[in-house]
Amino acid sequence: MPEVYDVVVIGAGVVGTAVARLLSHHHLEVALLDAGADIGAGTSKANTAILHTGFDATPGSLESRLVARGYALLNDYAPNVGIAIEPLGALLVAWDDEQAASLNASAEKAVANGYRSASLIDAQSVYELEPQLASGARGAMVVPDEFIIDPWSTPLAFAKEAIANGVIWLPNHSVTKLDRSNDITVISTAEQHTLRARCVVNAAGLHSDDVHALFGLAGFTVRPRRGELIVFDKLARSLLSHTILPVPTSHTKGVLVAPTVFGNIMLGPTADDIDDKTATGSTRAGIDALLAKGQRILPALLHEEVTAVYAGLRAATQHSDYQISHDPTLGYVCLGGIRSTGLTASMALAEEALALLQRCGLVATPKASDELRSIRVTNLGEAFARPYQGGSSGAIVCHCERTTSNEIVEACTVAPTATTLDGIRRRTRALSGRCQGFYCSAEVCALAANASGKPMSEWLGNQ
Amino acid sequence: MTAASHSSVDVAIIGGGPAGLSAALALHQLGITNVVVLERETQAGGVPRHTEHLGYGIRDLHRVTTGPRYSAELRKRVEAAGITVRVGTTAVDWLDDTTLQIADATGLSTIAARCVVLATGVRERPRAARLVAGDRGAGIFTTGSLQQLTANHHQRPGKRALIVGAEHVSFSALLTLRHAGCDVVAMVTPLPRHQSYAALRALTAQRHRVPIITDTNVAEIHGRKRVEAVTLTDGQRIECDTVVFTGDWIPDNELARRGGIDIDIASRSPVVDGSWRTNRRGVFAIGNLIHPAETADICALDGRNVANAVAGWMATNNWPTDPLRIVVEHPISWISPGAVQPRAAAALKHFTLRVSEPVADATICVTQNGAVLWRSRRPRRLVPNRSISISASWLTKVDPAGSDINVTLNVGQPHK
Ligand SMILES: Cc1cc2nc3c(=O)[nH]c(=O)nc-3n(C[C@H](O)[C@H](O)[C@H](O)COP(=O)(O)OP(=O)(O)OC[C@H]3O[C@@H](n4cnc5c(N)ncnc54)[C@H](O)[C@@H]3O)c2cc1C
Numbered sequence: 087m088p089e090v091y092d093v094v095v096i097g098a099g100v101v102g103t104a105v106a107r108l109l110s111h112h113h114l115e116v117a118l119l120d121a122g123a124d125i126g127a128g129t130s131k132a133n134t135a136i137l138h139t140g141f142d143a144t145p146g147s148l149e150s151r152l153v154a155r156g157y158a159l160l161n162d163y164a165p166n167v168g169i170a171i172e173p174l175g176a177l178l179v180a181w182d183d184e185q186a187a188s189l190n191a192s193a194e195k196a197v198a199n200g201y202r203s204a205s206l207i208d209a210q211s212v213y214e215l216e217p218q219l220a221s222g223a224r225g226a227m228v229v230p231d232e233f234i235i236d237p238w239s240t241p242l243a244f245a246k247e248a249i250a251n252g253v254i255w256l257p258n259h260s261v262t263k264l265d266r267s268n269d270i271t272v273i274s275t276a277e278q279h280t281l282r283a284r285c286v287v288n289a290a291g292l293h294s295d296d297v298h299a300l301f302g303l304a305g306f307t308v309r310p311r312r313g314e315l316i317v318f319d320k321l322a323r324s325l326l327s328h329t330i331l332p333v334p335t336s337h338t339k340g341v342l343v344a345p346t347v348f349g350n351i352m353l354g355p356t357a358d359d360i361d362d363k364t365a366t367g368s369t370r371a372g373i374d375a376l377l378a379k380g381q382r383i384l385p386a387l388l389h390e391e392v393t394a395v396y397a398g399l400r401a402a403t404q405h406s407d408y409q410i411s412h413d414p415t416l417g418y419v420c421l422g423g424i425r426s427t428g429l430t431a432s433m434a435l436a437e438e439a440l441a442l443l444q445r446c447g448l449v450a451t452p453k454a455s456d457e458l459r460s461i462r463v464t465n466l467g468e469a470f471a472r473p474y475q476g477g478s479s480g481a482i483v484c485h486c487e488r489t490t491s492n493e494i495v496e497a498c499t500v501a502p503t504a505t506t507l508d509g510i511r512r513r514t515r516a517l518s519g520r521c522q523g524f525y526c527s528a529e530v531c532a533l534a535a536n537a538s539g540k541p542m543s544e545w546l547g548n549q
Numbered sequence: 550m551t552a553a554s555h556s557s558v559d560v561a562i563i564g565g566g567p568a569g570l571s572a573a574l575a576l577h578q579l580g581i582t583n584v585v586v587l588e589r590e591t592q593a594g595g596v597p598r599h600t601e602h603l604g605y606g607i608r609d610l611h612r613v614t615t616g617p618r619y620s621a622e623l624r625k626r627v628e629a630a631g632i633t634v635r636v637g638t639t640a641v642d643w644l645d646d647t648t649l650q651i652a653d654a655t656g657l658s659t660i661a662a663r664c665v666v667l668a669t670g671v672r673e674r675p676r677a678a679r680l681v682a683g684d685r686g687a688g689i690f691t692t693g694s695l696q697q698l699t700a701n702h703h704q705r706p707g708k709r710a711l712i713v714g715a716e717h718v719s720f721s722a723l724l725t726l727r728h729a730g731c732d733v734v735a736m737v738t739p740l741p742r743h744q745s746y747a748a749l750r751a752l753t754a755q756r757h758r759v760p761i762i763t764d765t766n767v768a769e770i771h772g773r774k775r776v777e778a779v780t781l782t783d784g785q786r787i788e789c790d791t792v793v794f795t796g797d798w799i800p801d802n803e804l805a806r807r808g809g810i811d812i813d814i815a816s817r818s819p820v821v822d823g824s825w826r827t828n829r830r831g832v833f834a835i836g837n838l839i840h841p842a843e844t845a846d847i848c849a850l851d852g853r854n855v856a857n858a859v860a861g862w863m864a865t866n867n868w869p870t871d872p873l874r875i876v877v878e879h880p881i882s883w884i885s886p887g888a889v890q891p892r893a894a895a896a897l898k899h900f901t902l903r904v905s906e907p908v909a910d911a912t913i914c915v916t917q918n919g920a921v922l923w924r925s926r927r928p929r930r931l932v933p934n935r936s937i938s939i940s941a942s943w944l945t946k947v948d949p950a951g952s953d954i955n956v957t958l959n960v961g962q963p964h965k
């Protein structure tokens with residue numbers, strides 16, 4: 087461990103890991119730390135996994151620019167490392183006259199955001215594309231480039247690549263204090279660690295305002311906006327071939343019905359402003375509201391089995407745009423308030439962070455290409471070849487998701503390692519299927535215990 | 550990827566539980582020996598392997614034994630007969646009517662069969678499928694996942710458990726929890742009473758002083774890291790660190806659905822006729838897959854009985870289509886088999902059905918075109934989650950040219 091890091095990145099969500107990855111391509115000493123035991127275990131694990139074109143952003147905003155740029159970067163990167171992407175496209179469906187009338191405005195907004203491939207279609211064409219939709223659609227805007235992506239493998243690939251290129255990954259580091267003197271920031275954690283860094287990047291998601299305040303800075307407050315989601319079993323996937331988006335309101339993107347790369351259909355999210363930054367439980371009211379929406383959009387969906395119900399918290403602030411700032415005297419870059427498009431924008435946010443760090447005086451010399459180590463993640467996409475089909479990955483352990491024993495072992499032994507069953511789930515899909523472990527939970531736990539040296543009881547307690 | 554290998558058999562049985570293994574044995578006795586049983590787990594035997602209590606084998610082995618012993622006995626018989634059981638082998642998809650794509654540790658390959666018997670069993674609906682709100686801390690199980698942990702790995706699931714459900718399997722969960730050193734604070738059921746046998750309840754819930762809370766359900770689970778408490782729909786809060794969701798069966802119907810096989814809307818089982826034929830030519834279905842869920846011996850008897858039907862199909866190549874469907878009405882939720890072939894002789898002796906609410910003093914009525922084919926009064930209360938058996942004797946009276954068959958319950962009164 088170096089005496090002084092060039093950069094410490096606080097927060098290992100999709101944003102922080104993307105930043106760490108880009109920094110690892112330079113001759114820099116970098117640490118990536120997170121309050122939790124794993125990467126990608128905050129908001130980044132609980133989203134609707136759409137690679138947004140940004141067609142509906144506020145034109146001229148930071149978000150508009152970074153979503154468009156992030157889309158291009160991630161769409162290029164993902165296939166190279168094994169992150170599943172499916173080019174499905176979306177339909178923004180109007181269900182009443184008012185919505186139908188606003189489709190034109192949506193089309194104009196898309197153009198203002200630099201997106202030119204959207205087109206309007208009539209109701210008949212909607213049903214030709216999606217025959218299972220509920221009756222009553224008035225027409226739609228087709229957005230052919232709204233893709234779906236694997237949200238779990240994205241931060242995992244970023245972190246793996248960062249670590250392979252020298253970034254130090256420090257889990258269980260909850261930053262509680264930042265002191266700046268003599269151009270060095272002393273970082274203290276709740277677990278009594280002390281680190282020193284020339285520059286700090288705040289990618290603390292829901293807590294980006296709290297970290298901001300550790301430097302005595304103000305300007306934005308995060309008020310979590312909870313989004314509940316229901317995931318339906320893989321047999322539902324054949325009901326749809328596009329993501330079905332609602333006509334957006336100012337408050338949220340609204341409830342959508344989206345296929346996932348894992349082969350499921352997802353219904354959600356809701357949008358509730360709450361005060362508790364840890365309230366990721368689901369609610370009766372939320373579930374009922376989603377089912378009612380689902381019934382109005384894709385009634386056949388409700389006959390399918392549900393495999394997961396969960397909630398994610400968007401880091402919403404009093405401002406509509408991302409809260410990005412830098413302070414050269416503090417050696418500080420803030421990537422705060424990355425509300426509902428951070429997965430898409432992550433790689434562009436990393437570029438932005440690097441540019442701002444340089445403005446803070448950081449000298450970042452790129453490594454030569456032969457100095458860079460590339461990585462791959464296991465492709466978890468249902469539309470792609472899976473390890474069980476290849477015959478060299480051991481027996482299938484999780485039957486619903488067809489995860490093999492080698493995949494479980496790898497999840498527990500290759501950095502950044504999974505430390506909980508949930509971490510294994512995100513790396514392998516195991517335990518996320520229709521039986522939720524009726525057959526395999528004990529077996530997965532035993533394999534994990536064996537591979538990690540941590541007893542089964544601990545794996546059970548940390549589900 | 551390894552080069553896809555290909556093999557062919559007369560009969561491929563998918564699932565090596567009591568139903569599948571019994572079918573293989575019965576086929577063997579009829580001289581049909583080019584049979585393979587595909588079992589995705591590392592050992593055949595199915596669910597009984599993990600239920601370490603008595604209650605198995607009554608109707609097929611004619612003795613009472615434990616789940617592991619029962620499955621060991623079936624394995625022994627299958628092995629003695631020299632039947633091929635391929636463990637660690639999953640049937641993943643269909644390539645044509647009766648050709649399957651399979652996956653094992655060497656990758657993908659195919660098996661062409663003249664006939665396929667689906668015996669893939671059932672599982673319990675987990676918490677998510679029941680749409681229970683709240684946190685997702687550790688300590689949430691189904692009976693299946695609980696028993697695998699305790700039976701195979703001797704883990705203690707928790708200290709204070711709440712059991713959701715009060716049917717046979719719920720009492721099995723109770724025994725497992727007690728055996729693993731976990732207290733059971735209560736059982737909850739949305740129904741007005743438990744749905745098991747009085748004797749079983751006496752031996753378990755009463756003996757261990759476990760209250761059964763009726764007419765309510767789990768509304769919300771609290772505890773971010775580990776379960777801390779549960780709120781019931783009646784507002785009651787129960788402190789516990791473990792929640793076991795029991796029963797609420799869903800057939801493992803993925804392969805059947807991928808094959809376009811008709812599925813009953815209520816049971817989610819493949820619809821079969823009295824000879825266990827599905828609507829897919831050459832494909833039969835047996836065991837809990839077609840009646841979620843019965844005891845293992847009943848599933849084993851399906852396995853025995855299907856053998857004649859399989860032999861008949863192999864001899865004649867005759868697959869009757871367009872069976873008459875059996876349509877049920879509330880409070881009957883489903884009947885199995887759900888179709889009949891009036892002209893074909895059926896080995897079937899009984900139909901099994903379920904009700905969705907308790908009913909006292911009911912008359913079960915089978916009609917076709919308004920004419921009563923069969924009727925039977927049931928003075929004893931009919932209870933949800935318990936099988937209700939009715940005779941198949943009326944099959945001879947069915948008009949082959951007539952309409953679908955209706956099965957109704959004429960209820961004295963819905964009853965608590
Ligand atoms: C319901 C929902 C749907 C969404 N759908 C989409 C979508 O379809 N497409 C899309 O592009 N985006 C979507 N998003 C947005 C996207 O998920 C987020 O923008 C993104 O995950 C934010 O990433 P992050 O790294 O900023 O935050 P997080 O993932 O929350 O990471 C922040 C990390 O910082 C750590 N941390 C916090 N405080 C400290 C501290 N003091 N010390 C150390 N570590 C700390 C936390 O532990 C956490 O791991 C959605 C979001 C939600 C909630």
Ligand SMILES: Cc1cc2nc3c(=O)[nH]c(=O)nc-3n(C[C@H](O)[C@H](O)[C@H](O)COP(=O)(O)OP(=O)(O)OC[C@H]3O[C@@H](n4cnc5c(N)ncnc54)[C@H](O)[C@@H]3O)c2cc1C
Pocket residue numbers: 563564565566567568569587588589590593594595596597600602603604605606638639640641668669670671692693696718721722801804835836837838842843844845846848
């Ligand atoms: C907790 C509990 C307690 C019980 N107690 C009793 C009792 O006391 N007495 C009693 O008689 N019964 C009891 N039962 C019921 C009994 O276990 C079932 O009736 C019986 O197991 C059903 O047999 P089956 O062959 O239909 O299905 P299963 O036993 O479920 O077997 C199905 C098999 O198919 C395999 N399979 C599924 N899909 C595939 C595929 N695609 N490819 C390859 N293989 C596949 C599965 O791995 C499984 O081994 C209990 C059940 C439970 C859960």
